[in-house]
Amino acid sequence: MKPKKPAVALPPPVRRSLHRSLAQDIGARILNGEFAPGTLLPNEAEWCESFGVSRTAVREAIKMLMAKGLILSRPKIGSRVQPRSQWNLLDRDVLAWYCAAANPVHFLVHMQQVREILEPETAALAAANRTPEQLAEIEAAFRQMAEAKSLSAWNAADVRFHQAILLAAGNELLVPLGLVIESALGSMFAYTASQRGDIGRTLPGHRKILLAIRNRKPESARLAVRALLRDTGRIVRLVAAARKGPAARRPIAVP
Amino acid sequence: MKPKKPAVALPPPVRRSLHRSLAQDIGARILNGEFAPGTLLPNEAEWCESFGVSRTAVREAIKMLMAKGLILSRPKIGSRVQPRSQWNLLDRDVLAWYCAAANPVHFLVHMQQVREILEPETAALAAANRTPEQLAEIEAAFRQMAEAKSLSAWNAADVRFHQAILLAAGNELLVPLGLVIESALGSMFAYTASQRGDIGRTLPGHRKILLAIRNRKPESARLAVRALLRDTGRIVRLVAAARKGPAARRPIAVP
DNA sequence: AATCTTCGTTTGTATGATAAATAATACAAC
DNA sequence: GTTGTATTATTTATCATACAAACGAAGATT
Numbered sequence: 001m002k003p004k005k006p007a008v009a010l011p012p013p014v015r016r017s018l019h020r021s022l023a024q025d026i027g028a029r030i031l032n033g034e035f036a037p038g039t040l041l042p043n044e045a046e047w048c049e050s051f052g053v054s055r056t057a058v059r060e061a062i063k064m065l066m067a068k069g070l071i072l073s074r075p076k077i078g079s080r081v082q083p084r085s086q087w088n089l090l091d092r093d094v095l096a097w098y099c100a101a102a103n104p105v106h107f108l109v110h111m112q113q114v115r116e117i118l119e120p121e122t123a124a125l126a127a128a129n130r131t132p133e134q135l136a137e138i139e140a141a142f143r144q145m146a147e148a149k150s151l152s153a154w155n156a157a158d159v160r161f162h163q164a165i166l167l168a169a170g171n172e173l174l175v176p177l178g179l180v181i182e183s184a185l186g187s188m189f190a191y192t193a194s195q196r197g198d199i200g201r202t203l204p205g206h207r208k209i210l211l212a213i214r215n216r217k218p219e220s221a222r223l224a225v226r227a228l229l230r231d232t233g234r235i236v237r238l239v240a241a242a243r244k245g246p247a248a249r250r251p252i253a254v255p
Numbered sequence: 256m257k258p259k260k261p262a263v264a265l266p267p268p269v270r271r272s273l274h275r276s277l278a279q280d281i282g283a284r285i286l287n288g289e290f291a292p293g294t295l296l297p298n299e300a301e302w303c304e305s306f307g308v309s310r311t312a313v314r315e316a317i318k319m320l321m322a323k324g325l326i327l328s329r330p331k332i333g334s335r336v337q338p339r340s341q342w343n344l345l346d347r348d349v350l351a352w353y354c355a356a357a358n359p360v361h362f363l364v365h366m367q368q369v370r371e372i373l374e375p376e377t378a379a380l381a382a383a384n385r386t387p388e389q390l391a392e393i394e395a396a397f398r399q400m401a402e403a404k405s406l407s408a409w410n411a412a413d414v415r416f417h418q419a420i421l422l423a424a425g426n427e428l429l430v431p432l433g434l435v436i437e438s439a440l441g442s443m444f445a446y447t448a449s450q451r452g453d454i455g456r457t458l459p460g461h462r463k464i465l466l467a468i469r470n471r472k473p474e475s476a477r478l479a480v481r482a483l484l485r486d487t488g489r490i491v492r493l494v495a496a497a498r499k500g501p502a503a504r505r506p507i508a509v510p
Numbered sequence: 511a512a513t514c515t516t517c518g519t520t521t522g523t524a525t526g527a528t529a530a531a532t533a534a535t536a537c538a539a540c
Numbered sequence: 541g542t543t544g545t546a547t548t549a550t551t552t553a554t555c556a557t558a559c560a561a562a563c564g565a566a567g568a569t570t
Contacts (some may be wrong), residue, residue, distance in 0.1 A: 017552090017553065017554090018553075018554070019318065019553085019554090023322070043519090043520060043521080044520075044521070045520090053554080053555085054554060054555045054556070055555085055556085056311075056553085056554060056555065056556090057553085057554065057555085059315065059521085059522090060314065060315060060318045060553090060554095062521095063274065063315045063318045063319050063322070064318050064319065064321065064322035065322075066319065067278070067318070067319035067320075067322035067323055067346075067348075068322055068323075068346075069346075069347070073520090073521065073522095074520085074521070074522095074562075074563085075519090075520055075521040075522065075561065075562040075563065076518090076519060076520050076521070076561090076562055076563040076564065077520075077521080077562090077563075077564085078519095078520065078521080079521090085430070085434060087431070088343070088345075088346050088347070088431070089427070089428065089430075089431040090343075090345040090346075090428075090431050090432065090435070091322075091323075091324075091343050091345075091346060092324070092343070093322075102427075107427075110426045110427055110428050110429075111428065113380070113426050113428075113429075114426065114428050114429060114432075117372065117373060117376040117377075118372060118373075121372040125368070171365045171368050171369065172344070172357075172362075172365055173344065173345075173365050173366065173368075173369050174365075174368075174369060175340070175344075176342070176343065176344040176345050177345065177369075177432070179340065180345070272521090272522065272523090273522075273523070274522080274523090298550090298551065298552080299551080299552070300551090308523080308524085309523055309524040309525070310524080310525080311522085311523055311524065311525085312522085312523060312524085314552085314553090315522090315523095317552095328551090328552065328553095329531075329532080329551085329552070329553095330529095330530065330531040330532065330550085330551055330552040330553065331530090331531055331532040331533060331549085331550060331551045331552070332531085332532075332533080332550095332551070332552080333550095333551065333552075334552085
């Protein structure tokens with residue numbers, strides 16, 4: 001009679017609240033170009049009607065998009081899409097929307113550029129400033145990577161490895177940057193890891209980085225990271241070359 | 256006499272609405288350490304009482320802080336301050352709060368590190384990829400800088416110069432990064448420009464950058480920017496050395 | 511013509527009521 | 541006693557409504 005509560009039948013624990021879903025929807029459509037910068041969005045009442053929700057929910061979604069710099073709303077004017085320069089593109093959500101809307105190859109190329117700029121220097125700083133505890137964490141991540149059997153396990157370890165280096169660099173501003181990049185790369189999973197071929201191929205490259213940081217050799221850390229990124233860069237260029245063409249705008253599959 | 260309506264009125268006369276002020280207040284107190292990560296914030300009703308505002312305003316402020324990754328609120332739990340790793344430190348507001356709360360010298364040192372990593376490469380990319388229009392904008396900014404009489408005029412031109420280079424680099428991800436850095440540097444005005452001594456002293460350094468970009472010489476652009484940053488770096492180190500001590504935590508003056 | 515007034519539209523704020531989520535507790539079953 | 545389940549209480553989430561404030565635009569006034 002009492003319908004036994006199914007222990008855990010809900011596969012999606014991401015039961016996003018309403019305002020989050022609305023923000024997600026509207027935000028994605030802005031990044032998507034459906035609402036270009038300078039455009040006046042529909043007013044609150046129209047959103048309410050089109051979504052079938054109350055004004056409160058709509059307003060809270062609007063506030064979130066405001067907080068991300070996507071829109072600016074004022075009485076009597078309405079909500080206007082801000083110029084792109086105001087967008088908080090480095091916000092996790094915004095970046096995800098962008099990355100889903102933009103040409104994925106184009107995005108990947110730019111991402112690779114940023115990595116090539118940041119990561120060698122991050123590793124060099126880590127080599128210079130790491131504490132013993134931070135080194136231990138990097139080594140633990142490396143071991144986890146070496147023991148990884150599945151692709152996803154390897155990827156998790158890889159992320160841990162890079163984050164540990166990031167933290168060891170000891171620069172509070174570099175950390176969120178790195179996190180953003182890695183989160184975005186996670187969304188591009190299909191374009192990076194899965195194309196990378198066999199799992200442990202880059203393990204020696206990672207070992208070199210670890211050794212350089214352990215031995216406090218900034219310059220060799222820099223070189224080791226550059227070498228590793230050359231590998232990634234080759235793949236990126238391959239993908240870019242392969243997908244030059246009309247199909248390039250296909251939305252990417254987010255795993 | 257009658258002040259004719261200036262063609263384009265002040266865009267944001269900082270007439271912050273209530274929810275924005277609340278978000279500002281609470282956000283600053285989080286960054287400030289008053290509410291540490293993991294802490295449970297007062298609930299809505301208590302905020303209402305302490306601020307003397309309605310629940311609507313409080314809730315909208317909370318939503319904005321949620322959008323910036325500072326807090327996470329759920330029914331029956333309340334609003335909990337997220338771990339720092341979730342914070343969108345690269346958000347303009349969050350960075351401003353952080354920069355007002357943190358040790359300014361410490362902050363400046365990290366900022367300088369990031370600049371030394373990013374800006375030379377940005378300039379190199381600009382030298383490689385600039386379009387004629389982008390070059391024209393850079394040159395215009397340079398002229399404006401050369402003609403600047405006042406400190407604030409010089410600073411505005413300086414910002415324009417760097418932003419133009421940023422845009423010319425042609426990397427969509429680099430742009431918001433640079434904007435964030437410059438906006439943060441703007442807040443640290445007192446620590447950078449005003450200490451820099453006479454206005455046009457770095458003009459020759461800027462000219463070298465301009466020439467390198469005009470002549471499409473990435474490597475010399477890189478070197479020129481590094482040279483310029485060495486100058487800034489010296490000042491940063493000076494300030495850092497001078498302010499080592501108990502007074503170092505004094506909040507900075509935002510111009 | 512220039513300025514002031516009025517008006518309508520849209521967001522901002524307030525208030526009260528109901529729904530949903532869940533930690534904590536009390537309770538039942540074994 | 542231990543385990544699992546039902547209840548409760550508290551907090552946010554959502555809805556509905558009303559009014560205030562900002563402001564553009566049109567119209568009235570000088």
